[in-house]
Amino acid sequence: MKAVVLHGARDLRVEEREARAPGAGEVLVRVARGGICGSDLHYFQDGGFGSIRVREPMILGHEVAGHIEALGEGVEDLKVGDLVAVNPSRPDWEDPYAREGMPQHSEGMRFYGSAMAFPHIQGAFRERLVARAEQCVIADGLTPAEAAMAEPLSVVLHALRQAGDINGSRVMVTGCGPIGALTVLAARRAGAAEIVVTDISAAALERAKSCGADRTIDVSGGPEAVHEFTAHKGYFHAGFECSGAPAAIASLIACIRPRGTIVQIGHGGDVPVPISTIVAKEITLRGSHRFHFEFPIAVEMMRKRLIDVAPLVTQVFKLAEATEAFEVAGDRSRSMKVQLDFGD
Numbered sequence: 305m306k307a308v309v310l311h312g313a314r315d316l317r318v319e320e321r322e323a324r325a326p327g328a329g330e331v332l333v334r335v336a337r338g339g340i341c342g343s344d345l346h347y348f349q350d351g352g353f354g355s356i357r358v359r360e361p362m363i364l365g366h367e368v369a370g371h372i373e374a375l376g377e378g379v380e381d382l383k384v385g386d387l388v389a390v391n392p393s394r395p396d397w398e399d400p401y402a403r404e405g406m407p408q409h410s411e412g413m414r415f416y417g418s419a420m421a422f423p424h425i426q427g428a429f430r431e432r433l434v435a436r437a438e439q440c441v442i443a444d445g446l447t448p449a450e451a452a453m454a455e456p457l458s459v460v461l462h463a464l465r466q467a468g469d470i471n472g473s474r475v476m477v478t479g480c481g482p483i484g485a486l487t488v489l490a491a492r493r494a495g496a497a498e499i500v501v502t503d504i505s506a507a508a509l510e511r512a513k514s515c516g517a518d519r520t521i522d523v524s525g526g527p528e529a530v531h532e533f534t535a536h537k538g539y540f541h542a543g544f545e546c547s548g549a550p551a552a553i554a555s556l557i558a559c560i561r562p563r564g565t566i567v568q569i570g571h572g573g574d575v576p577v578p579i580s581t582i583v584a585k586e587i588t589l590r591g592s593h594r595f596h597f598e599f600p601i602a603v604e605m606m607r608k609r610l611i612d613v614a615p616l617v618t619q620v621f622k623l624a625e626a627t628e629a630f631e632v633a634g635d636r637s638r639s640m641k642v643q644l645d646f647g648d
Contacts, residue, residue, distance in 0.1 A: 307363045307430035308626045308644070313351035316627045321363070323432040326376035331440060333390060333433045335646040336448035339367035339617075340633040341456065342481065344417065346572070348630045354573045358419045365429030366392035366416035369443060369451030370646070379437045388440035389454035391599040392416035392428060408462075408594040415594070431623070431646055441603045449620070449643060450606055453486075453613040456641075457602040459569065460486040462595035464494055466567045467542050471495030476533070476540040477517070478556050479547025479570055480508040482616060482641045487544045487569070488515040489611050500540070502530060502552070505636045514615065527551065533559040537585060540564060548572040557581050557589075567592050616641045623647075 307321040326332045344364045346353040372386045382388070395402045396412025407413075417427025443451035460483060464470065475496040477487050480503045491499055492515075501512040504524040512520045523529045533539040538561035545556050548570035557578055560566055565588040582589055605611050618640040621629035626644060633642035 305431040328377040330376040332374040335370040337452040363427040365427040367455040389451040458595040461598040463592040473541035478552040480512040484546040550575040
């Protein structure tokens, strides 16, 4: 089978890899679509992020959907031909954190396409993928392109859970790539009364409008663009920081009213944070790391058409065009979510 393999920064190759038969409790998935995530881009563009570096060839990808091709022994709830969204989260269920209901923090986590461990955890951008049956959520009624969006939507649903009840709240979203756009969609579904989005990209702000943002603000000229929201100690009840940019984090903290909540989703390394302002305004600052239990909820929300992810998929490339796909995905003026077509 063919797979998308990273050997180092900007050294991406489509190579042959061995495919194996599914074992007990496993299934073989014929991958149909795979979405390129921000972490995939970090690996491609820089060979990693922060202290996490690619030290051996690694198959990329963790946003995938496909059709069941074969069943391992003991699998009863799935059948050959089913379209499934594949949850890339594979925790160690014997780990104390997993047993406490926090599987995404399992120290034995094997999340597809991650260089955090060595040997690296190989990813899902391959024509055939053996997965645990429990990872596969039936996605009947969706297209493979939509089903492959279950992973980023799960990230956002977990972040909203971190924020608590936002029904009737004024919400700011900083950074409107795929995660920011999905945050707008999910926050509106959760009952946010007002949603304001900031970004430095005109294309991203246009996408935010189409997703239902009440107002978009270009902050490429500096924090003065959101100065009106800093009066009287802040305006927004909740904020979702999706960029990881130091300037965005600082401006969001300035715009949050006392006892508001900020959920940090985006990250690209450690950044300075104005702790004195957080203390003075009694702001709750919460991190949001991946997801787990939200994955089947994301699939069900898409199946019920509660959230429409289809417009966010802006370009699709064949597997042989993987390098071009990654180049386009890295150009925010040209793309939102780029997917690889492995063949439906």
